[in-house]
Amino acid sequence: xxxxxxxxxxxxxxxxxxxxxxxxxxxxxxxxxxxxxxxxxxxxxxxxxxxxxxxxxxxxxxxxxxxxxxxxxxxxxxxxxxxxxxxxxxxxxxxxxxxxxxxxxxxxxxxxxxxxxxxxxxxxxxxxxxxxxxxxxxxxxxxxxxxxxxxxxxxxxxxxxxxxxxxxxxxxxxxxxxxxxxxxxxxxxxxxxxxxxxxxxxxxxxxxxxxxxxxxxxxxxxxx
Amino acid sequence: xxxxxxxxxxxxxxxxxxxxxxxxxxxxxxxxxxxxxxxxxxxxxxxxxxxxxxxxxxxxxxxxxxxxxxxxxxxxxxxxxxxxxxxxxxxxxxxxxxxxxxxxxxxxxxxxxxxxxxxxxxxxxxxxxxxxxxxxxxxxxxxxxxxxxxxxxxxxxxxxxxxxxxxxxxxxxxxxxxxxxxxxxxxxxxxxxxxxxxxxxxxxxxxxxxxxxxxxx
Ligand SMILES: [Zn+2]
Ligand SMILES: [Zn+2]
Numbered sequence: 001x002x003x004x005x006x007x008x009x010x011x012x013x014x015x016x017x018x019x020x021x022x023x024x025x026x027x028x029x030x031x032x033x034x035x036x037x038x039x040x041x042x043x044x045x046x047x048x049x050x051x052x053x054x055x056x057x058x059x060x061x062x063x064x065x066x067x068x069x070x071x072x073x074x075x076x077x078x079x080x081x082x083x084x085x086x087x088x089x090x091x092x093x094x095x096x097x098x099x100x101x102x103x104x105x106x107x108x109x110x111x112x113x114x115x116x117x118x119x120x121x122x123x124x125x126x127x128x129x130x131x132x133x134x135x136x137x138x139x140x141x142x143x144x145x146x147x148x149x150x151x152x153x154x155x156x157x158x159x160x161x162x163x164x165x166x167x168x169x170x171x172x173x174x175x176x177x178x179x180x181x182x183x184x185x186x187x188x189x190x191x192x193x194x195x196x197x198x199x200x201x202x203x204x205x206x207x208x209x210x211x212x213x214x215x216x217x218x219x220x221x222x223x224x
Numbered sequence: 225x226x227x228x229x230x231x232x233x234x235x236x237x238x239x240x241x242x243x244x245x246x247x248x249x250x251x252x253x254x255x256x257x258x259x260x261x262x263x264x265x266x267x268x269x270x271x272x273x274x275x276x277x278x279x280x281x282x283x284x285x286x287x288x289x290x291x292x293x294x295x296x297x298x299x300x301x302x303x304x305x306x307x308x309x310x311x312x313x314x315x316x317x318x319x320x321x322x323x324x325x326x327x328x329x330x331x332x333x334x335x336x337x338x339x340x341x342x343x344x345x346x347x348x349x350x351x352x353x354x355x356x357x358x359x360x361x362x363x364x365x366x367x368x369x370x371x372x373x374x375x376x377x378x379x380x381x382x383x384x385x386x387x388x389x390x391x392x393x394x395x396x397x398x399x400x401x402x403x404x405x406x407x408x409x410x411x412x413x414x415x416x417x418x419x420x421x422x423x424x425x426x427x428x429x430x431x432x433x434x435x436x437x438x439x440x441x
Contacts, residue, residue, distance in 0.1 A: 022244055022254055022255060023253075025239075025244070025253040026251040026252070027238075027244070027245075027246020027253050029246065029247070029248040029251055030369065030429045030433075031236070031238070031429070031430055031432070031433035032238040032239050032240055032246055032430045032433060032434075033237070033238055033433075034236070034237050034239055034242060034244070034246075050236040050433065051365075051366065051433060052366070052369075053369075055251060086391070086395060095395065097394045097395055101394045103390065103394075104394070111406055111410070111411070113411065114386070114406065114410055114411055114414060117414055118390050121383065122387070151264060152265060154264075155249065155264055155265060155266060162376075162380055162421060163380075163421075165380060165383055168380060168384055168387065171384050172383075172385075172387025172388045172390075172391060173387070173391055174327075175327050175330060175384060175385075176387075176388045176391040176392050178322075178324050179319070179388065179392060180392065180396060181322075181324075183402060184395075186395075211249070211250065212250055212251045215249070215250035216250075216263070218263075218264075
């Protein structure tokens with residue numbers, strides 16, 4: 001990337017600003033600095049020369065890995081929703097609750113909006129995000145042309161990222177366990193482990209995600 | 225391999241100075257006047273229009289709903305016909321009483337330190353990037369950029385306590401000696417987290433770096 005910066009400056013030094021070809025440039029999303037859009041080798045990091053934001057971090061076989069991991073997470077989500085999540089026992093009584101029960105806990109009266117919010121944040125939005133990633137990137141992973149509407153679908157996946165809160169829910173579970181520890185005995189159901197695996201797999205999938213590289217691939221493949 | 229910067233960083237040319245528009249979603253550069261990114265379809269703006277107004281509006285909304293979130297109960301525990309109400313801070317106190325200091329610290333961090341810190345950080349950023357504000361140019365800008373990144377990354381973790389309430393309410397039902405149900409603070413606290421997330425998303429980080437440009441906007 002150093003060479004890229006240097007060549008950008010020699011180029012901008014000789015050519016008057018405004019006559020640069022936008023297609024060989026990239027603008028940092030965080031600080032608007034222009035830099036030459038040089039190919040970044042796999043495994044390398046391209047940082048903005050002004051603010052240091054990582055612009056591109058292409059990884060080997062990234063598309064295939066992202067799609068496989070996102071698809072795995074999606075399957076785990078289905079299992080996590082329907083299997084028992086936690087088991088609580090006190091005084092000889094046992095209660096099993098699934099992820100859906102935890103979500104529906106707010107379902108009375110004033111709390112109804114919270115039901116929808118919780119369901120959205122821990123089940124619906126993470127699932128939608130994973131499904132969008134698989135839909136938009138699976139044809140790329142296979143070397144095909146992008147699916148119809150792959151561009152808006154991947155944009156949706158990007159927009160959903162902060163609102164998919166599965167990993168935060170796991171920490172909430174840990175805190176809840178401590179809170180009821182004096183009241184009853186708790187044990188994990190299979191869905192708890194499935195859901196934890198889902199969080200790990202999602203995080204792993206996101207580490208392979210380099211959004212600028214993905215957008216570039218989508219753009220290249222769109223050309224007939 | 226990371227890029228080191230051994231040689232002094234030359235002054236950057238921004239897309240706006242070059243009469244171009246950069247896409248915030250994918251980095252593609254367009255001629256000024258193009259309104260939709262040709263690569264990713266996102267709307268193009270040299271700077272997000274009305275960014276700061278929207279930041280202030282969401283931030284104000286977030287602070288307003290954070291007040292009832294602390295006054296009203298987050299958790300209602302009914303045990304042998306007696307109902308105890310627990311506010312956010314009350315819940316933390318209980319955890320300390322049980323001796324669960326680590327968990328108390330997590331809840332306190334997520335429900336008090338992060339939201340309040342976020343209000344202050346967003347307010348500070350929105351204040352210092354105003355038109356004409358020239359304080360803290362230079363190395364301070366990297367600090368502001370980091371502050372913004374931290375705010376964006378950490379803000380969503382405030383939702384922990386809402387999820388705790390949801391799990392407790394689902395687990396501890398009528399057939400036990402105690403029942404736990406969510407209080408109204410759970411709603412206002414969730415709204416506060418959502419509003420401040422929207423405030424952070426409305427903030428255009430390019431405004432931070434505009435202080436360096438020197439020329440009037
Ligand atoms: Zn930058
Ligand atoms: Zn774009």
